[in-house]
Amino acid sequence: MGALEEKAVELKGEAAALPAGRKSSGMRWAMRGIYIIWVREFKRFWRDRARRIGGFAQPIMYLALLGVGMQSAFKVFGGGDVPYIKFMFPGILGLTVLFTSVFSAISIIWDREFGFLKEVLVSPVPRSSVALGKIIGGSTTALIQGAIFLILAFTPWVYGFSLDTLWKVLAVIPLIVLMSLSLTSLGVAVAARMTSMEGFPILMNFLLMPMFFLSGAFFPLQGLPRWMDVLTKIDPLTYGVDALRGIMLKGLDLAAGAPGNLAQFAAWFKDPEILRIGLGKGYPDPSSLSALARQASLPVQAHPLWMDVLVMVGFGVFLFTLALWQFNRAE
Amino acid sequence: MGEHAVEVEGLVRKFGDLTAVDGISFTVERGEVFGFLGPNGAGKTTTINMLCTLLSPTAGKAMVDGFDVVKNKREVRQRIGLVFQDPSLDDRLTANENLDFHAVVYAVPHAVREKRKRELLETVDLLDRADDLVITFSGGMKRRLEIARGLLHHPRVLFLDEPTIGLDPQTRKYIWDYIGDLKRREDITIFLTTHYMEEAEHCDRIAIIDHGKIIALDTSENLKNMVGGDIIRIKTDDDARAEELLKERFGVNILEDRDCLCFEVERGEEFIPRLFHDFDVSIQSISLHRPTLDDVFLKLTGREIRDEEADGLMEMRRMVTRVRPPFAR
Numbered sequence: 001m002g003a004l005e006e007k008a009v010e011l012k013g014e015a016a017a018l019p020a021g022r023k024s025s026g027m028r029w030a031m032r033g034i035y036i037i038w039v040r041e042f043k044r045f046w047r048d049r050a051r052r053i054g055g056f057a058q059p060i061m062y063l064a065l066l067g068v069g070m071q072s073a074f075k076v077f078g079g080g081d082v083p084y085i086k087f088m089f090p091g092i093l094g095l096t097v098l099f100t101s102v103f104s105a106i107s108i109i110w111d112r113e114f115g116f117l118k119e120v121l122v123s124p125v126p127r128s129s130v131a132l133g134k135i136i137g138g139s140t141t142a143l144i145q146g147a148i149f150l151i152l153a154f155t156p157w158v159y160g161f162s163l164d165t166l167w168k169v170l171a172v173i174p175l176i177v178l179m180s181l182s183l184t185s186l187g188v189a190v191a192a193r194m195t196s197m198e199g200f201p202i203l204m205n206f207l208l209m210p211m212f213f214l215s216g217a218f219f220p221l222q223g224l225p226r227w228m229d230v231l232t233k234i235d236p237l238t239y240g241v242d243a244l245r246g247i248m249l250k251g252l253d254l255a256a257g258a259p260g261n262l263a264q265f266a267a268w269f270k271d272p273e274i275l276r277i278g279l280g281k282g283y284p285d286p287s288s289l290s291a292l293a294r295q296a297s298l299p300v301q302a303h304p305l306w307m308d309v310l311v312m313v314g315f316g317v318f319l320f321t322l323a324l325w326q327f328n329r330a331e
Numbered sequence: 332m333g334e335h336a337v338e339v340e341g342l343v344r345k346f347g348d349l350t351a352v353d354g355i356s357f358t359v360e361r362g363e364v365f366g367f368l369g370p371n372g373a374g375k376t377t378t379i380n381m382l383c384t385l386l387s388p389t390a391g392k393a394m395v396d397g398f399d400v401v402k403n404k405r406e407v408r409q410r411i412g413l414v415f416q417d418p419s420l421d422d423r424l425t426a427n428e429n430l431d432f433h434a435v436v437y438a439v440p441h442a443v444r445e446k447r448k449r450e451l452l453e454t455v456d457l458l459d460r461a462d463d464l465v466i467t468f469s470g471g472m473k474r475r476l477e478i479a480r481g482l483l484h485h486p487r488v489l490f491l492d493e494p495t496i497g498l499d500p501q502t503r504k505y506i507w508d509y510i511g512d513l514k515r516r517e518d519i520t521i522f523l524t525t526h527y528m529e530e531a532e533h534c535d536r537i538a539i540i541d542h543g544k545i546i547a548l549d550t551s552e553n554l555k556n557m558v559g560g561d562i563i564r565i566k567t568d569d570d571a572r573a574e575e576l577l578k579e580r581f582g583v584n585i586l587e588d589r590d591c592l593c594f595e596v597e598r599g600e601e602f603i604p605r606l607f608h609d610f611d612v613s614i615q616s617i618s619l620h621r622p623t624l625d626d627v628f629l630k631l632t633g634r635e636i637r638d639e640e641a642d643g644l645m646e647m648r649r650m651v652t653r654v655r656p657p658f659a660r
Contacts, residue, residue, distance in 0.1 A: 026405075028438075029405070029438070032435055032436060032438060033436060035435070036432055036435040036436055040421065040424070040432060043423075043424065043428070044421075044423050044424075047423060048423075111421075114418070114419075114421075114422065115415060115417045115418050115419035115420075116419055116420065116421045117419075118385070118413075118415055118419045119413075119419040119420075119432075119433070119480075120436070121385065122383055122384065122385055122408060122413055123408060123433075123436040123437060124405045124408040124409045124436065124437060124438070125436050
């Protein structure tokens, strides 16, 4: 390239860089914001070795220690033939997604504390695109954590290395995406207007611990007192864990009678007992059930898959709207 | 509208009962270095925050580069560069990555991005540190990087909020050299705030702000002329005789008379040679004090801008909260 041409290109570039020459729609500004904030979130996650290792080690620890330790107790309390580790694996998966998603939003408080949020808020990209970038970025990290953890599903102690496991894992991934998007939104909604870096984990643990315990990640939500039963129903994570467990234990296989398919749907109307289970009225006492109902009432899935997904989408939309609203209101 | 870089009319901002900015009006010409001078809490940062669309005014009107800061937020944002009082870099990213982030959110075209980045990093002497994480940078380096970043998208107006706060004197001098350099090289208007009197001297015009009101606006020279002439203090072997001579020969009024003689003259630096040439009493010591902006502020408000100590404390408190490790993963 000749010097003259180079100069020409340079000049053209300069002219293009002048503010007056920059015309683009709000949509393009938004896309720009979402993209670069997502890239940054991801970069920061990837660079933080402690986060990567910790995020992976913690679920393994839960799985190994609790899974083995609780195995015998689980049998005693009517877990039947489902090995506890298999029962619990989806729960730990839910836990991983929950914590990674929600705590990724702490970066907002972090950015406010260190001033970087100002750089973003004063830029021409719309505010909601900043929130959106954060939500997508946080969800990406949660998805990665979840995906890494899912590799463990193939080990012989969990579900074993088989094509069946692979299908289940693949079926679970869209659910994880859905869960992490809504849970990151929850985090963003809370972090959006918070200024205390110390307060966020305390508040979040206060919120997340019950969410987690009530979700049925560790124990089947069976024969609970009425008040607790109600709480489990309003816990968004319940439906996430329920769906994850349903797929991991029963698969999406229609013939296996997984909830959400037509055969199951029909069965409800034949047997009012199953209808009761299907509509999420909780687990009945197994001894009082018909054979068909008993089979369906294994502590595997409390709600049909479609219902789980529907509820999760509902919560997701709500939390997402809340997050954008809160973020737009923030100073 | 639009001939001025910044036009402000009757701008007010209230926080509850507190009126942080109380109906200020001024214009900043294109290509000017305009300084906002006043003690902490005078309303400087609040004004900047309104001009850069971070804060909406309670009343009044402000235009930046011909665009209304309330109605045309995005247009204003595209046209301004900002360097905040507190750092606003991502210290887990490299200098280059910080600039890249900025380039994307300000839509700097790819064609110019790399060249512009290099050129600016060179200007602020950070080219060799471009790929280092910002966390390894000193305070002065961070500030320089922020200035480079603020200029990346060819802003028409650059806002600098206390650009030298918390920096050591040497770095401060560097920063001012950069700002001076900038004024020559870029077709840009600079709006800055400071509470350092000496530093306000670098500005073409200065607005002195106190309790949310502009109490004076002029060039540094004119402001200082408001106060009066230079003050000369001398010590002699025989003060009584000296006083007599001064009154007789030079026609000056002695202002105070404790252990030295003190008087005001028009041009101190020209007066001293004349004094030495034609004075019989032997002089032990002599000092010349030219009026500073401090004196201007003192004259206008009856107070001095003295908040350095409080400032240091704030800085320390900030540091303490900052080094506290994050609790969550």
